[in-house]
Each structure stands twice: as structure tokens, then as C-alpha cells.
Amino acid sequence: xxxxxxxxxxxxxxxxxxxxxxxxxxxxxxxxxxxxxxxxxxxxxxxxxxxxxxxxxxxxxxxxxxxxxxxxxxxxxxxxxxxxxxxxxxxxxxxxxxxxxxxxxxxxxxxxxxxxxxxxxxxxxxxxxxxxxxxxxxxxxxxxxxxxxxxxxxxxxxxxxxxxxxxxxxxxxxxxxxxxxxxxxxxxxxxxxxxxxxxxxxxxxxxxxxxxxxxxxxxxxxxxxxxxxxxxxxxxxxxxxxxxxxxxxxxxxxxxxxxxxxxxxxxxxxxxxxxxxxxxxxxxxxxxxxxxxxxxxxxxxxxxxxxxxxxxxxxxxxxxxxxxxxxxxxxxxxxxxxxxxxxxxxxxxxxxxxxxxxxxxxxxxxxxxxxxxxxxxxxxxxxxxxxxxxxxxxxxxxxxxxxxxxxxxxxxxxxxxxxxxxxxxxxxxxxxxxxxxxxxxxxxxxxxxxxxxx
Amino acid sequence: xxxxxxxxxxxxxxxxxxxxxxxxxxxxxxxxxxxxxxxxxxxxxxxxxxxxxxxxxxxxxxxxxxxxxxxxxxxxxxxxxxxxxxxxxxxxxxxxxxxxxxxxxxxxxxxxxxxxxxxxxxxxxxxxxxxxxxxxxxxxxxxxxxxxxxxxxxxxxxxxxxxxxxxxxxxxxxxxxxxxxxxxxxxxxxxxxxxxxxxxxxxxxxxxxxxxxxxxxxxxxxxxxxxxxxxxxxxxxxxxxxxxxxxxxxxxxxxxxxxxxxxxxxxxxxxxxxxxxxxxxxxxxxxxxxxxxxxxxxxxxxxxxxxxxxxxxxxxxxxxxxxxxxxxxxxxxxxxxxxxxxxxxxxxxxxxxxxxxxxxxxxxxxxxxxxxxxxxxxxxxxxxxxxxxxxxxxxxxxxxxxxxxxxxxxxxxxxxxxxxxxxxxxxxxxxxxxxxxxxxxxxxxxxxxxxxxx
Numbered sequence: 001x002x003x004x005x006x007x008x009x010x011x012x013x014x015x016x017x018x019x020x021x022x023x024x025x026x027x028x029x030x031x032x033x034x035x036x037x038x039x040x041x042x043x044x045x046x047x048x049x050x051x052x053x054x055x056x057x058x059x060x061x062x063x064x065x066x067x068x069x070x071x072x073x074x075x076x077x078x079x080x081x082x083x084x085x086x087x088x089x090x091x092x093x094x095x096x097x098x099x100x101x102x103x104x105x106x107x108x109x110x111x112x113x114x115x116x117x118x119x120x121x122x123x124x125x126x127x128x129x130x131x132x133x134x135x136x137x138x139x140x141x142x143x144x145x146x147x148x149x150x151x152x153x154x155x156x157x158x159x160x161x162x163x164x165x166x167x168x169x170x171x172x173x174x175x176x177x178x179x180x181x182x183x184x185x186x187x188x189x190x191x192x193x194x195x196x197x198x199x200x201x202x203x204x205x206x207x208x209x210x211x212x213x214x215x216x217x218x219x220x221x222x223x224x225x226x227x228x229x230x231x232x233x234x235x236x237x238x239x240x241x242x243x244x245x246x247x248x249x250x251x252x253x254x255x256x257x258x259x260x261x262x263x264x265x266x267x268x269x270x271x272x273x274x275x276x277x278x279x280x281x282x283x284x285x286x287x288x289x290x291x292x293x294x295x296x297x298x299x300x301x302x303x304x305x306x307x308x309x310x311x312x313x314x315x316x317x318x319x320x321x322x323x324x325x326x327x328x329x330x331x332x333x334x335x336x337x338x339x340x341x342x343x344x345x346x347x348x349x350x351x352x353x354x355x356x357x358x359x360x361x362x363x364x365x366x367x368x369x370x371x372x373x374x375x376x377x378x379x380x381x382x383x384x385x386x387x388x389x390x391x392x393x394x395x396x397x398x399x400x401x402x403x404x405x406x407x408x409x410x411x412x413x414x415x416x417x418x419x420x421x422x423x424x425x426x427x428x429x430x431x432x433x434x435x436x437x438x439x440x441x442x443x444x445x446x447x448x449x450x451x452x453x454x
Numbered sequence: 455x456x457x458x459x460x461x462x463x464x465x466x467x468x469x470x471x472x473x474x475x476x477x478x479x480x481x482x483x484x485x486x487x488x489x490x491x492x493x494x495x496x497x498x499x500x501x502x503x504x505x506x507x508x509x510x511x512x513x514x515x516x517x518x519x520x521x522x523x524x525x526x527x528x529x530x531x532x533x534x535x536x537x538x539x540x541x542x543x544x545x546x547x548x549x550x551x552x553x554x555x556x557x558x559x560x561x562x563x564x565x566x567x568x569x570x571x572x573x574x575x576x577x578x579x580x581x582x583x584x585x586x587x588x589x590x591x592x593x594x595x596x597x598x599x600x601x602x603x604x605x606x607x608x609x610x611x612x613x614x615x616x617x618x619x620x621x622x623x624x625x626x627x628x629x630x631x632x633x634x635x636x637x638x639x640x641x642x643x644x645x646x647x648x649x650x651x652x653x654x655x656x657x658x659x660x661x662x663x664x665x666x667x668x669x670x671x672x673x674x675x676x677x678x679x680x681x682x683x684x685x686x687x688x689x690x691x692x693x694x695x696x697x698x699x700x701x702x703x704x705x706x707x708x709x710x711x712x713x714x715x716x717x718x719x720x721x722x723x724x725x726x727x728x729x730x731x732x733x734x735x736x737x738x739x740x741x742x743x744x745x746x747x748x749x750x751x752x753x754x755x756x757x758x759x760x761x762x763x764x765x766x767x768x769x770x771x772x773x774x775x776x777x778x779x780x781x782x783x784x785x786x787x788x789x790x791x792x793x794x795x796x797x798x799x800x801x802x803x804x805x806x807x808x809x810x811x812x813x814x815x816x817x818x819x820x821x822x823x824x825x826x827x828x829x830x831x832x833x834x835x836x837x838x839x840x841x842x843x844x845x846x847x848x849x850x851x852x853x854x855x856x857x858x859x860x861x862x863x864x865x866x867x868x869x870x871x872x873x874x875x876x877x878x879x880x881x882x883x884x885x886x887x888x889x890x891x892x893x894x895x896x897x898x899x900x901x902x903x904x905x906x907x908x
Contacts, residue, residue, distance in 0.1 A: 011889065044822055044884045058824035159883075292879065304882035307889045311898075328879040332886050341881055368498055370512035402886050403857040406878075410861045413878045414868030423779040424860075424867045425746065427786040427795050428758035430498045432856050435465065435761045444765075 003028040003105065004317060005091060007081045007253070008112035009038035011303055012284025012310035014067065016110055019314025021071045029073040030104070032093060034080045037136045038064050043303040045139045046160065049146065050167035056136055056143075084109065084257035086277050108279045110313055111254050111267065115247035115285035115301050120155060124217030129225040130241045133160060142242065146171045149239035153177070153228050155214055156244035157184030159333045162200075164242055166335050169204055176206075176236055178228075180213040185340065187329065189347045191361070192380055192394045196340060199396070203336050209234075217241065247301060249286045262288040264299035271323035273313035281317060283309040290326030292413060293344055293391055294353050300329045328392075330409045332402040339377075339401035343409040344392025347382050356385045358449040364438040366399025368430035375399035381408070381442045385453050388417045390446075393439070404439045418446045457482045457559065458771060459545060461535045461707070462566035463492035465757055466738025466764035468521065470564055473768025475525045483527040484558070486547060488534045491590045492518050497757040499593045500614065503600065504621035510590055510597075538563065538711035540731050562733045564767055565708050565721065569701035569739035569755050574609060578671030581679040584695045587614060596696065600625045603693035607631070607682050609668055610698035611638030613787045616654075618696055620789050623658055630660075630690055632682075634667040639794065641783065643801045645815070646834055646848045650794060653850070657790050663688075671695065701755060703740045716742040718753040725777035727767035735771060737763035744780030746867060747798055747845055748807050754783045782846075784863045786856040793831075793855035797863040798846025801836050810839045812903040818892040820853025822884035829853035835862070835896045839907050842871045844900075847893070858893045872900045 004020060006013045009031050017029055031038070039062040048056050064075040076093070082101065083092040091109070094101045117132035119125075129149070131142050146152075152168045154161045157179035168175040177184070183193040184200075197208055212232045220226040228236045249266040260276040262268035266288035269275055273283045285301035287309065305327050315322035330343040350357045359382045367374040377397030383390050393408045395401040411421050421443045428435055458474060460467045463485050471483055485492070493516040502510050518529040530547070536555065537546040545563070548555045571586035573579075583603070585596050600606075606622045608615045611633035622629040631638070637647040638654075651662055666686045674680040682690045703720040714730040716722035720742035723729055727737045739755035741763065759781050769776035784797040804811045813836045821828040831851030837844050847862045849855040865875050876898060880891045890898075 041822060041824070041884065041889065043882070043889065044824055047822075047825060047884055052826055053824050292877075302882070304880065304889050304891075308876075308894075325877040326879075330879040330881040332881040332883045334883070334885055339886075343879065343881060368495060368501075370495075370498055370507050371501060372506055400857070402881055403854070403860065406857065406861045406880050406891075407864045409880055410864035410870075410878050411868065413874065414865065414870060416864075416868060420867065422762075423746075424864050425780075425782040425784040425797065426758065426860050426863055427784040427797060427856055428497070428756070429786045429788070429856075430495065430501055431788055432786050432793075435495065435497065435758050437758075437860075440762075 001028055002107045003030065004108045004110065005104065005106040006031045006110045006112060008114055008284065009033035009035065009075065010040070010042060010112070010114050010284065011306035012313065013110065013112035014039040014062070015307050015310025016112065016283060016314040016317065017073050018071050019311050020317050021073065023315070023318035023320060029071070030076070031073050032076045032079045032081050034078065034096060035135050035137070036077055038062065038067050038075060038077065040136055041303070042135065045133060045136070046163035046167050048139055049143050049164065050170045056140055059136060081253060084253055086257055086280060089279070108317060109281065110317065111280065111282040111286060112284045112310065113250035113253060113286045115249050117243065117247055118245040120214070120243045120245060122214050122217060124219060127217050127219035127225040128223050129239060130217060130243065132243050133164070134247070145240050146173065149173055151175070151237045152240040152242070153236055153238040154242045154244055156246065157208065157210070158186070158244060158246055159331065161244040162335050162340070163333055164244065165207060173240065177208045178212060178214060178230065179208065179210045182211045184208060184210065187331070187342060187346065188394050189380060192378070192396060195378060196338070196396050199338050200335050203338070247285070249299060249301070251286055254282065254286070262297050264288040264297050266299045268297070271325065272316040273309055273324065274316065281313050283313040292326045292328050298327065298329070300327055302331060328409055328412050330405060332405065337398045338396065339398070340396045341402040341405035342392070342394040343405050344390070344412045345382060346392060346394065350382055350384070350391050355391060357382050357391065358385055358446060358453065360442045360445040360449065362438065362442050362445065364441065365434060366397070366438070367432060368434055371430050377401050377404070377438060379404060379438055379442050381439070381446055383418050383446045383450060385450065388419065388450050390416055390418055390421055404437070407439055418443050418450060422447060455482055456561045457484065458562045458564065459558065459560040460485045460564045460566060462568055462738065463487035463489065463529065464494070464496060464566070464568050464738065465760035466767065467564065467566035468493040468516070469761050469764025470566065470737060470768040470771065471527050472525050473765050474771050475527065477769070477772035477774060483525070484530070485527050486530045486533045486535050488532065488550060489589050489591070490531055492516065492521050492529060492531065494590055495757070496589065499587060499590070500617035500621050502593055503597050503618065504624045510594055513590060535707060538707055540711055540734060543733070562771060563735065564771065565713070565734065565736040565740060566738045566764065567704035567707060567740045569703050571697065571701055572699040574668070574697045574699060576668050576671060578673060581671050581673035582677050583679040583693060584671060584697065586697050587618065588701070599694050600627065603627055605629070605691045606694040606696070607690055607692040608696045608698055610700065611662065611664070612640070612698060612700055613785065615698040616789050616794070617787055618698065619661060627694065631662045632666060632668060632684065633662065633664045636665045638662060638664065641785070641796060641800065642848050643834060646832070646850060649832060650792070650850050653792050654789050657792070701739070703753060703755070705740055708736065708740070716751050718742040718751050720753045722751070725779065726770040727763055727778065728770065735767050737767040746780045746782050752781065752783070754781055756785060782863055782866050784859060786859065791852045792850065793852070794850045795856040795859035796846070796848040797859050798844070798866045799836060800846060800848065804836055804838070804845050809845060811836050811845065812839055812900060812907065814896045814899040814903065816892065816896050816899065818895065819888060820851070820892070821886060822888055825884050831855045831858070831892060833858060833892055833896050835893070835900055837872050837900045837904060839904065842873065842904050844870055844872055844875055858891070861893055872897050872904055876901060
């Protein structure tokens with residue numbers, strides 16, 4: 001009997017399981033996870049900590065037993081896969097509770113091991129109330145600590161850092177975010193990031209420290225975090241710390257089994273989510289992806305991508321034709337009312353890839369100026385001088401920023417030139433945009449710059 | 455000396471004037487309009503009537519004298535162009551106040567005469583307080599009448615009808631909208647329109663009557679509108695009526711001058727906004743447009759299009775390369791919190807054009823379900839069986855409907871297939887969408903249907 005084993009039960013693993021089951025009623029499917037929970041929204045965790053909703057169960061789509069029943073899948077929670085043996089089509093599994101170790105055979109294997117937070121190698125990091133954030137148990141522990149804390153630091157100014165900064169403020173904590181680089185949100189170009197930092201500090205003064213990092217964590221006599229010493233010598237009181245330095249792909253298991261790791265350090269898969277071993281597949285944050293603009297491998301781990309890759313893996317495993325063409329790194333987040341969104345290449349990323357670029361940054365209202373609630377957004381758009389194609393965009397502001405980014409993501413997928421972008425018939429009514437949308441106005445300006453260079 | 459005469463001072467005329475002036479400081483530019491105002495947002499008028507803002511001047515970007523000064527253009531308000539004589543490059547103009555008639559020569563002429571409301575040929579339509587809505591003076595008159603009225607009817611269930619229905623309710627009028635067809639919003643497919651009607655009637659019970667029309671207007675002894683008799687025999691009290699039966703292109707002047715009228719009944723222009731007469735151009739609502747999907751002429755008069763055509767006319771008039779590729783009929787409007795948006799072909803329009811279509815209609819939350827304020831939207835997406843290309847979409851609901859339509863408009867411009875659409879990397883965070891956007895989910899389903907038909 002065919003037996004599909006899936007390692008990992010977050011977005012990619014559970015999506016693939018559901019898809020395979022829908023296509024094939026007979027196949028045996030077994031799912032292993034080290035965690036207590038399966039099928040939950042990791043991206044929703046900051047909003048649980050923030051207090052948007054009180055019960056972490058809201059994040060969970062299926063409990064393990066619901067998943068077993070609905071999808072007819074055998075789920076092993078608290079089980080760690082210790083070894084993959086492709087030559088014998090077996091894996092070795094350890095029960096994290098009983099300590100028992102056993103082997104089990106597969107005919108097909110899907111690796112969906114995800115990614116793990118990067119740990120900080122900082123003296124004193126073993127004090128109580130220092131956290132990283134990845135799964136529901138992390139979230140529950142952090143939320144508990146928040147209730148007992150008054151001050152906090154966040155180390156790292158990426159998506160999670162910014163989202164948790166809002167969450168901690170909403171929970172009443174006096175919070176500082178520490179970013180080693182001279183800008184927050186390294187995916188943004190520096191002037192956009194600086195503009196964003198200014199907006200964040202208008203909302204919450206002195207909440208961000210850039211170009212500085214933690215020298216050591218200082219605990220009280222009970223071993224609980226009390227304060228933080230920065231490289232600059234500054235001392236910051238903190239009952240609670242979140243280390244949000246990003247994540248790294250969980251590839252050890254695959255690597256030891258001889259599965260090819262790509263140049264980005266994540267598992268190499270083709271468009272059908274197949275690894276170099278014929279009956280082993282991989283999907284989600286543990287895999288590298290193709291970048292739609294550069295056609296080169298990148299590692300941009302995002303929940304939406306993991307979900308899509310899980311679907312394609314599930315279809316491929318079912319013998320269907322399906323492919324995942326790649327990513328643009330489209331992302332969106334928010335800090336109080338400020339929306340932050342991007343897609344494609346930043347100026348710096350484009351230059352690193354050897355593109356000769358023109359860029360335009362403009363500010364405009366997101367609606368007709370006479371409409372109540374019209375708010376200013378800033379957009380930066382980047383185009384390639386040679387092909388006159390759009391390469392990417394970043395949009396921030398109190399208004400509908402993310403809305404614009406998705407129009408551009410669609411255009412980037414189609415490899416549109418700036419002139420083609422201008423021709424998009426974007427819907428207009430005064431409550432929704434200006435007569436000529438801000439992205440079209442930016443494209444007009446890019447077009448003019450490109451004409452000059454012709 | 456070169457002399458550009460522009461007839462019409464709404465979106466297309468004023469945009470072209472500004473563009474020409476930016477490119478060419480020396481050219482003489484003269485602008486004629488029958489109206490008192492130039493350069494105003496016609497699309498904003500319903501929101502002025504609604505009370506979103508109190509001063510109609512908010513709608514005006516430039517007064518005639520500001521426009522004259524800023525752009526260095528001679529503006530004649532209250533002047534009607536009576537005749538175009540291409541053989542002598544002259545126009546004949548009547549001063550609507552003094553009655554004076556004079557001739558003036560052009561080297562180039564831009565016709566931007568716009569469109570006019572369709573008049574209803576209904577007995578009693580000469581009663582007081584029966585209006586059509588097109589320009590600022592109409593708006594001022596209607597707003598004045600609203601203040602004195604208690605009950606109103608709107609005749610016609612298109613964009614303007616729906617927007618004014620909200621405006622009248624917000625102004626405290628007991629209002630009924632009468633639509634002759636068996637559905638409102640004829641641009642939508644009937645099931646979406648019916649769903650919309652239900653939502654509107656949930657907001658404001660008994661506000662819409664379909665499949666009925668006005669038999670006669672009944673005035674009181676002072677000649678003021680008092681009630682309306684419908685074909686069904688129903689009598690409705692109304693102090694105020696707005697006739698919103700749509701618009702027709704103002705082409706008489708062009709037609710008499712031998713300028714070619716297209717099969718849609720609007721002025722035929724090429725991509726550069728040139729008519730069949732070498733030094734006569736046309737732009738805006740008086741022109742027909744190319745439909746991006748069908749590549750056939752259509753007449754879809756919208757403010758955003760007029761603005762873009764004005765720009766292209768201005769660039770062409772300045773000797774620059776520029777072209778307007780066409781429209782998708784993308785549009786958006788709202789009724790209280792309900793957003794209504796569409797792009798491309800409806801199912802019925804696609805079938806009329808001979809496409810063999812598959813369609814999918816789904817409902818989903820616009821954000822992650824656990825986020826406060828997540829609201830349901832419905833989307834219908836239409837694809838062509840033969841080419842597997844997307845043809846259009848309609849999206850309605852209390853949530854972010856318009857946002858989705860613009861992603862699809864971008865995809866339609868790029869002539870994307872359904873499979874290509876699936877690959878768009880749409881940005882995701884729980885406050886903005888679900889992990890897989892509703893449009894991607896709809897595309898998954900379309901893809902499955904298309905596979906079946908392969």
C-alpha cells in the first residue's frame with residue numbers, strides 16, 4: 001500500500017495532506033510533528049499577543065484529532081523525526097514524551113520542516129523571560145509573561161519585531177526595539193525604512209534604537225531578566241525580551257539524508273516541489289524558491305508561499321500537473337495605523353543583482369482629497385533601464401498601502417513594462433482612490449525617466 | 455502662431471491643456487466650456503450631496519482664473535461651440551450670456567465635449583424638483599432641493615443611482631430607487647446584482663423597486679413634484695426625483711463637422727486620440743474606447759479613463775509618443791459599507807461576445823477570520839475555456855472588495871491565464887487577507903473547471 005509520510009504540520013505539511021487526501025481516498029498518510037499543535041496560523045500569533053482575540057485556539061484550524069478525522073491522516077504530535085534513510089525508504093522517529101524510538105517505512109516522503117528562529121549568542125541569554133517566537137506554545141508563554149511584565153525589549157526590526165512592538169504597546173508594556181543595522185526592515189530601501197521609523201516614532205516616541213545591539217542580558221537574583229546592556233553602554237530596563245532576529249530553514253534532516261541543499265542554504269526543489277531524490281518532496285519554509293524577477297533562487301519564508309507550495313506538493317504527490325513558479329517577496333504588515341508593504345526587488349536588491357535602475361518616490365492621498373479619512377501614502381517604484389520593466393515597489397502610510405502593492409505584484413508576475421503598467425484600468429471612485437491612482441502617477445514619472453535614458 | 459482650441463473643460467480637456475502647457479511653453483491654448491466651472495471632480499458630486507463635505511468648492515481643483523494663470527490658458531466659461539469648420543480650421547462660438555456669436559481659428563482642435571444625461575420621456579417630467587445630475591450646478595440645485603424635501607425617488611439603478619440613494623438616505627430623505635430592468639447595476643451579472651440588492655435592502659428595507667418604471671410624474675398646484683405613478687399602478691410620494699438613466703456621448707458638433715463616429719455612437723479615435731481629421735483630436739467621455747479583452751470598440755465613460763485620455767491627447771498634441779491602449783470597464787462604488795467593484799467582462803457580456811466561459815463564485819472573509827472587522831466578500835470570476843484566460847470579475851461585500859478587483863485588472867491587462875493568476879505572489883498578513891487570497895482561491899477553482907474541459 002502506498003504510504004505518504006509528511007514531516008511537519010504547519011502550513012505546507014497540512015495543506016499538502018489535505019490536498020492529497022482530496023485527490024486520493026486510499027493512500028495512507030502519516031504526519032509527524034515535534035509540536036503539540038497542527039494546522040495553525042503562525043502569522044496570526046502577533047495578533048493573539050496583541051489582544052486582538054483572547055483564545056489562542058482561534059489560530060487553530062484543526063486540532064490533531066479533527067485533522068485525523070476530517071482528512072483521514074494519522075497524526076503524531078510530540079514526535080521528532082531523527083533520520084531519513086532514502087536507501088531503505090524509512091524514517092527513524094523519536095517520541096518526545098516517552099523517549100521511544102521507532103522506524104517506519106514510506107513510499108513517498110514530504111519534508112515540511114519549516115524554519116526556526118535564529119538564536120542570539122549573547123551573554124545572559126539564559127535568563128528567564130527571554131523568548132523567541134515561532135509556534136503556539138511560544139505565543140502562550142509570551143502572553144503569560146506579558147501579563148506579569150511592565151517593560152520589554154524586542155531585538156530585531158523585521159516583520160515580527162514591528163508586529164510585536166505594536167502588540168506589546170497594546171498590552172501596556174513600555175517597549176524598545178533594538179536593531180543592529182542602521183535601518184529597520186532591511187527588506188525596504190533605507191529612505192523608506194527611515195520614513196517608516198519616523199512614522200513609528202510619531203506614534204510611540206523613542207520606541208526604536210538602530211545601530212546598536214545587546215551586549216548582555218542582566219538578570220535579578222531570581223534569574224529573571226531585569227535589564228539589558230547595549231553595545232553603546234546604554235542600559236534599558238526590561239522584564240521581558242523577544243529575540244526576533246529572523247529564521248533559518250530546518251534542513252539538517254534533509255542534508256544528512258543526501259538531499260540537495262541550494263545555494264541559499266535551503267532545500268533545493270523544482271517547480272513541482274521535488275527534491276533530487278525521486279520519492280522525496282519538500283515544501284514550505286525549509287525550501288528555497290525561485291524569484292520571479294531574477295529567476296534565481298532565494299529564500300524568503302512566508303506563510304502564503306508555504307500554503308501555495310503545500311498545494312502544489314499535494315497535487316504533484318497525487319500525480320496531477322501543478323507547478324509553483326516562484327515568489328516576489330510580496331509582504332505586508334502594520335504598526336498601529338501605519339501599513340507597510342512591498343513586492344519585488346528593492347532598489348538595493350536590484351542593484352546587487354546588476355540591474356541599472358530608475359526609481360520614483362511620491363506621496364499622495366489614498367482617496368480623493370475631499371473625502372473624510374483620506375490619508376497620505378508614500379510609494380517607491382523601481383524599474384529597469386534596459387528592459388523598461390518594473391522591478392519592485394514599496395508602499396507605506398496610514399492609508400491603503402497594501403492595496404497598491406498587490407496591483408504591482410500582479411504586474412510583476414506578468415513582467416510588465418512601465419508603459420504597460422500605465423495602461424492598467426484601475427477602478428476609481430472618490431472613496432477608494434484618486435482619479436489617477438498613485439501607482440499610475442508613479443509609473444508616469446518612471447516612464448518619463450526611462451524616456452530620457454533611451 | 456500655433457493655437458490649440460479645446461472644447462470642454464472637465465477631466466479630459468483640462469488634463470490635456472495642462473499636459474500640453476507643460477511640454478510647450480509657447481503654444482496658445484484656448485478652452486471653451488458651456489459651464490460655469492472647469493477642472494472639477496464630477497465623480498465626487500454624489501459625496502457632496504451626501505454631506506461628506508459641505509462646500510462644493512472642494513470638488514474644484516482650479517477655478518477658471520486659477521487655471522488661466524497657472525497653465526496660461528485662455529478660458530471661456532458659459533460659451534457654447536456652435537460649429538466646427540475643418541475646411542477653414544475655424545470654430546463658431548456663442549456667448550451664452552450676451553448671445554454674441556464669433557469665429558476663432560485653430561491650428562489644432564481637441565474635442566472633449568463629454569457626455570450628457572439621458573432625458574426621460576415621461577409625462578409630467580417638467581414638474582419642479584425633477585433633476586438630472588452631471589455638473590456642479592446640477593449638484594448645487596439638487597442639494598438645495600434635498601434640504602426642502604422629505605421623500606425622493608431615483609430613476610435608474612446604475613452607479614449614480616446607487617450612490618445618490620446612499621446620499622439621499624444620509625440626508626434623511628425617504629427614498630426609493632426605481633429600475634426598469636429586473637436587476638440593478640446592469641454591468642453586473644444578475645445573481646451578483648440580486649445579491650447586492652438583498653444587501654442594500656438589508657441596510658435600507660424596501661428601497662429598491664425593479665421591473666417597474668415611471669408612468670407619470672404628478673405635480674401639486676404649484677407645479678412641484680408630489681408623487682409618481684409607476685407602470686404597475688403603484689403611487690409613490692416624492693418631493694424630489696433624480697433621473698439617472700445613464701449618459702450619452704456629446705457628438706453632434708463632431709458629427710456635423712464630418713468627424714467619424716464609431717459603431718458605439720461615440721467619436722472614433724485611434725490610440726493617440728486622433729480623429730479622422732488630421733488636426734482634430736478627441737478625448738474623454740465623447741470618445742469610444744478599445745476594450746482590452748475583446749479588442750473591440752466600446753463606450754464606457756468613466757472619469758479615470760477621461761483623465762488618462764486627456765494625458766495621452768496632451769502628449770500627442772505636443773509631439774510626444776503616447777498611446778492609450780483601452781479599458782476594462784473597471785469600476786467601483788459603494789452603498790453605505792457595501793463595496794461594489796468589477797473589471798473586464800461579465801459572464802453575460804462574455805457570452806454575448808461569443809466566449810465559451812467557466813465561472814466561479816465564492817464567498818470568503820476579506821481578512822483572517824480571527825481578526826476583528828473581518829467581513830465577507832463575494833467574488834465571481836470568469837474565464838475563457840479556449841484560451842484559459844481570465845475575462846473578468848465582480849466583487850461585492852462589506853469588506854475590501856475593490857482591492858481584489860484591481861489585482862485582477864492588472865492581470866487582465868497582461869492577458870493572464872488562470873494558471874498564471876494563481877502564481878501571483880499576493881502579499882499576506884492577517885489584518886489584510888487570508889493566507890490564500892480569495893481571488894487565488896477562486897482561480898484554483900476556475901483552474902480545476904478548465905482542466906475538466908481540456
